[in-house]
Amino acid sequence: MKTQIRSRKDRECYPFILPAFIYLLVVVGYPIVYNFVLSFKNTNVKNLASGSSVFIGFQNYKELFTDPTFLLILRNTFIFTIACLAFQFTIGFLFALFFYKKFTFAGPIRGMILVSYMIPMSVTGLLGQNIFLNTGLINDLLSRIGITGPEWLTQTSTALIGVIIMNNWVGIPFNMLLLISGLSNVPQEVYESSSIDGATKVQQFFQITLPLMKDAIFAVLMLGFIYTFRAFDLMYIMTAGGPLNSTDVLATYSYTLSFTQYQFSKGSAVAVVLFLCLLIVGLFYLRLIVKGEEDT
Amino acid sequence: MNKFQYLFHTRSGRKNFWCCVLSVVIAVIFLFPLYWMLQISFKSDMETFGKVLTYFPHQFTIDPWLANLKDKDFIASLKNSFINGFLTMFITLVFGIPAAYGMGRYKPKGFKAFLLVFLVSQMLPASLMLTPMYLTFSKIHLLGTYFAPTIAIAAGSIPFAVITLRPYFKSVPVSLDEAARIDGCGVAKSFFLVMVPAVKTGIVTIVVISFLNGWNDLMFSMTFNVKPEMRPLTANIHKFQSKYGTKWNCIMAYGAILVLPVVIMFIFLQKYIVGGLTAGAVKE
Numbered sequence: 051m052k053t054q055i056r057s058r059k060d061r062e063c064y065p066f067i068l069p070a071f072i073y074l075l076v077v078v079g080y081p082i083v084y085n086f087v088l089s090f091k092n093t094n095v096k097n098l099a100s101g102s103s104v105f106i107g108f109q110n111y112k113e114l115f116t117d118p119t120f121l122l123i124l125r126n127t128f129i130f131t132i133a134c135l136a137f138q139f140t141i142g143f144l145f146a147l148f149f150y151k152k153f154t155f156a157g158p159i160r161g162m163i164l165v166s167y168m169i170p171m172s173v174t175g176l177l178g179q180n181i182f183l184n185t186g187l188i189n190d191l192l193s194r195i196g197i198t199g200p201e202w203l204t205q206t207s208t209a210l211i212g213v214i215i216m217n218n219w220v221g222i223p224f225n226m227l228l229l230i231s232g233l234s235n236v237p238q239e240v241y242e243s244s245s246i247d248g249a250t251k252v253q254q255f256f257q258i259t260l261p262l263m264k265d266a267i268f269a270v271l272m273l274g275f276i277y278t279f280r281a282f283d284l285m286y287i288m289t290a291g292g293p294l295n296s297t298d299v300l301a302t303y304s305y306t307l308s309f310t311q312y313q314f315s316k317g318s319a320v321a322v323v324l325f326l327c328l329l330i331v332g333l334f335y336l337r338l339i340v341k342g343e344e345d346t
Numbered sequence: 347m348n349k350f351q352y353l354f355h356t357r358s359g360r361k362n363f364w365c366c367v368l369s370v371v372i373a374v375i376f377l378f379p380l381y382w383m384l385q386i387s388f389k390s391d392m393e394t395f396g397k398v399l400t401y402f403p404h405q406f407t408i409d410p411w412l413a414n415l416k417d418k419d420f421i422a423s424l425k426n427s428f429i430n431g432f433l434t435m436f437i438t439l440v441f442g443i444p445a446a447y448g449m450g451r452y453k454p455k456g457f458k459a460f461l462l463v464f465l466v467s468q469m470l471p472a473s474l475m476l477t478p479m480y481l482t483f484s485k486i487h488l489l490g491t492y493f494a495p496t497i498a499i500a501a502g503s504i505p506f507a508v509i510t511l512r513p514y515f516k517s518v519p520v521s522l523d524e525a526a527r528i529d530g531c532g533v534a535k536s537f538f539l540v541m542v543p544a545v546k547t548g549i550v551t552i553v554v555i556s557f558l559n560g561w562n563d564l565m566f567s568m569t570f571n572v573k574p575e576m577r578p579l580t581a582n583i584h585k586f587q588s589k590y591g592t593k594w595n596c597i598m599a600y601g602a603i604l605v606l607p608v609v610i611m612f613i614f615l616q617k618y619i620v621g622g623l624t625a626g627a628v629k630e
Contacts, residue, residue, distance in 0.1 A: 066448030084478035153365035280471035
């Protein structure tokens with residue numbers, strides 16, 4: 051009897067949930083399927099209107115993986131992502147430990163530095179363009195300590211470094227924020243009892259903080275990977291992928307193929323590669339979250 | 347012991363003092379790029395093109411700002427940015443709040459599937475939707491309308507709204523809507539009159555973040571708004587850059603105006619934004 055009432059009551063919720071659910075199926079689900087289909091065809095601007103595109107199997111993928119430009123771009127994407135993750139996580143963690151301390155300015159300042167995360171990434175790109183000019187802020191600061199800075203964004207060997215630095219300006223505060231919330235979930239009593247046992251701060255960090263924050267750290271790294279791997283706005287504005295594709299990543303390359311060369315199918319194939327890379331990492335992340343959901 | 351003595355003559359006071367100093371240094375480093383943008387935007391052309399790089403405007407002028415604000419194209423883009431923000435916000439609220447309520451108060455059949463769809467669509471790269479959506483929108487003649495980009499942007503904001511608001515709805519005491527039901531409220535009435543007002547802090551977060559998602563968007567707006575005069579500020583950056591050339595004072599004024607609403611919202615609504623970002627990103 052009780053379960054019957056319960057299930058009838060539960061049915062009330064469908065009018066609330068279904069509109070958003072259907073919205074996402076149509077606006078997100080359908081394009082994904084369509085994108086996969088496209089990537090196996092030869093749709094371009096010429097045969098789009100006539101609808102005469104045909105299935106060509108894995109041809110697009112074969113062409114991509116034998117194209118040195120694409121392989122360079124794949125490499126760029128991984129270098130960008132891993133470099134960003136390494137710095138933003140390490141520095142973000144140090145900041146989190148620092149701002150988790152209780153001192154007068156801790157609250158206001160940790161909020162303040164988050165502003166770089168809120169502003170449009172395209173403006174971050176614009177700023178990056180300016181401060182990495184040959185006569186810009188970075189080289190001016192370097193010259194004050196006797197270093198002649200490189201022509202950051204106009205040579206292939208340094209352009210990606212400039213983009214990585216700008217991305218860290220955004221990523222560090224964000225990692226800090228998430229790690230602070232992870233730190234606040236570590237029960238304070240554990241520290242108290244261990245300091246009675248004579249553990250040093252460093253020992254406490256490696257033996258208590260890190261293990262207890264395992265899930266939070268994992269989540270931060272997964273999310274960081276997902277957000278960084280799909281980056282687009284920063285490169286598009288700051289360097290437009292150049293010089294010579296040295297800052298092109300999968301997202302910008304997919305855009306170029308689809309919307310400046312109008313090779314829609316090839317652009318879709320690049321998007322699929324991007325998606326599959328994210329999927330591998332995303333599955334771990336989802337398992338973590340759904341597991342957490344079952345615990346509550 | 348007065349405050350001054352506390353600051354310098356106790357161990358914890360000194361520690362607090364040095365932590366504050368270090369935190370100010372960090373703040374200066376992180377906010378410096380924004381200061382840099384602002385100070386360039388107030389420089390005269392002559393100083394911008396000068397040989398020596400100056401760290402504050404020696405010839406202060408608001409001309410670069412006026413150059414933007416007197417430009418018809420700029421005003422049109424600014425208007426488009428606001429339209430983008432508000433439309434995204436509207437779509438997100440209409441679809442997101444009810445779904446968050448349904449997911450927070452009930453555990454229906456298929457709950458896990460719903461949750462998975464919301465989580466996954468928040469993580470998907472926009473690149474994956476870009477080409478197919480462009481082709482679909484072009485078929486149904488939606489390209490070049492304000493709806494094309496905002497429908498796509500809201501697809502990222504709705505899951506965010508559901509995931510962020512759900513805990514708020516969960517924490518509203520059951521007795522509250524039971525009381526409303528006894529008083530004769532239907533499901534819809536108790537949702538609008540009791541539940542929504544009870545979670546208004548969370549809703550402020552959604553309002554701010556979804557507006558910013560629309561305001562900050564570049565990729566969808568530039569691709570789906572095929573007419574440049576319908577594009578927001580973010581999507582017209584390159585266009586104005588080729589117009590201004592190396593007049594960085596004008597370019598930086600452009601950037602500063604684009605950032606201004608974000609900074610203003612951030613200053614006044616910081617606690618809603620920060621709380622929401624944490625809750626939406628890692629769930630506890």
